[in-house]
Amino acid sequence: MTKFRHTEMDLTDEQVLDMYRTMLLARKLDERMWLLNRSGKIPFVISCQGQEAAQVGASFALDRNEDYAAPYYRDMGVVLAFGMTAKELMLSAFAKADDPNSGGRQMPGHFGQKKNRILSGSSPVTTQVPHAVGVALASRMENKNFVSFVTLGEGSSNQGDFHEGLNFAGVHKLPVITMVENNKYAISVPYDRQVASKTVADRAQGYGMPGVTVDGNDPLAVYQAVKEARTRAVNGEGPSLIEAVSYRLTAHSSDDDDRTYREKGEVEEARKKDSIFTFASYLKEANVLTDEIEKKMTDEINNIVNEATDYAENAAYAEAEHALKYVYEEK
Ligand SMILES: Cc1ncc(C[n+]2csc(CCOP(=O)(O)OP(=O)(O)O)c2C)c(N)n1
Ligand SMILES: [Mg+2]
Numbered sequence: 001m002t003k004f005r006h007t008e009m010d011l012t013d014e015q016v017l018d019m020y021r022t023m024l025l026a027r028k029l030d031e032r033m034w035l036l037n038r039s040g041k042i043p044f045v046i047s048c049q050g051q052e053a054a055q056v057g058a059s060f061a062l063d064r065n066e067d068y069a070a071p072y073y074r075d076m077g078v079v080l081a082f083g084m085t086a087k088e089l090m091l092s093a094f095a096k097a098d099d100p101n102s103g104g105r106q107m108p109g110h111f112g113q114k115k116n117r118i119l120s121g122s123s124p125v126t127t128q129v130p131h132a133v134g135v136a137l138a139s140r141m142e143n144k145n146f147v148s149f150v151t152l153g154e155g156s157s158n159q160g161d162f163h164e165g166l167n168f169a170g171v172h173k174l175p176v177i178t179m180v181e182n183n184k185y186a187i188s189v190p191y192d193r194q195v196a197s198k199t200v201a202d203r204a205q206g207y208g209m210p211g212v213t214v215d216g217n218d219p220l221a222v223y224q225a226v227k228e229a230r231t232r233a234v235n236g237e238g239p240s241l242i243e244a245v246s247y248r249l250t251a252h253s254s255d256d257d258d259r260t261y262r263e264k265g266e267v268e269e270a271r272k273k274d275s276i277f278t279f280a281s282y283l284k285e286a287n288v289l290t291d292e293i294e295k296k297m298t299d300e301i302n303n304i305v306n307e308a309t310d311y312a313e314n315a316a317y318a319e320a321e322h323a324l325k326y327v328y329e330e331k
């Protein structure tokens with residue numbers, strides 16, 4: 001009998017199906033958000049499309065009941081895997097009062113949910129790196145076993161916070177896993193205009209930690225890399241840097257027109273490696289995903305997306321006075 005890669009990694013058929021379901025839910029929610037934006041119902045979208053495999057593969061390698069995540073704005077796959085619901089994400093897209101991320105105050109993509117140990121992020125890119133390193137320091141100081149997981153884009157790895165965070169983590173051998181989601185662009189700027197080294201993972205050497213580049217379109221490759229990094233972290237061997245290479249399949253955001261800086265053919269070429277299709281093919285070959293399961297899963301996800309959309313569209317906005325909440329001390 002052929003041994004499929006996931007069984008060699010001790011992943012059950014059920015777990016890989018769950019991975020695929022989470023990737024597909026992220027994609028379908030994202031696609032719906034674009035439609036809602038273009039029809040004037042929601043103000044802004046910043047997409048996960050093309051990065052779901054890296055986000056979900058990584059999250060499944062973590063302890064999602066103990067570890068902390070400091071995601072960046074594209075990480076719908078990470079926050080779904082950590083327990084945020086489709087309804088909650090739609091509440092955020094519609095900027096409604098019950099949005100758990102910010103009560104409708106922030107642009108979507110500024111994730112944060114205490115009960116699921118998702119750190120709240122800021123608009124300046126990469127500020128989450130020192131925050132995540134701080135969480136890893138807390139784990140060490142409190143003698144706990146949880147690890148801290150942080151993500152960012154490759155362009156953002158040029159920010160000072162990246163250097164400061166990774167250097168501190170390397171010096172103190174802290175249990176933090178940094179995953180750079182290299183989608184080849186920082187808005188309009190391609191990789192070779194952003195980073196001088198061949199890979200982002202090359203930078204790890206300067207911080208005294210291992211750095212690996214993996215195929216970000218392959219959730220199993222990312223799973224394996226993060227799993228190894230987590231084992232190192234809990235064994236006191238320190239931090240790791242992982243670069244997951246994929247491609248940003250949409251424009252930077254709903255306010256960007258990518259036709260001004262990249263060829264359509266390049267995007268079409270990248271679509272051939274889209275993990276939503278390549279992972280489905282793998283699962284079909286392994287006889288884990290059958291046509292019947294796929295149909296059922298797609299129907300379920302479509303229902304979830306529809307229900308979340310209706311729920312959030314009809315939900316209440318925050319009271320205007322809430323704009324001042326948490327700004328001034330209340331006695
Ligand atoms: C400190 C800072 N500088 C600039 C920006 C504006 N900005 C937002 S996203 C972005 C591009 C980031 O590219 P990358 O890190 O590759 O992430 P991607 O959007 O490609 O996922 C920039 C320049 C910002 N938010 N913060
Ligand atoms: Mg990028």
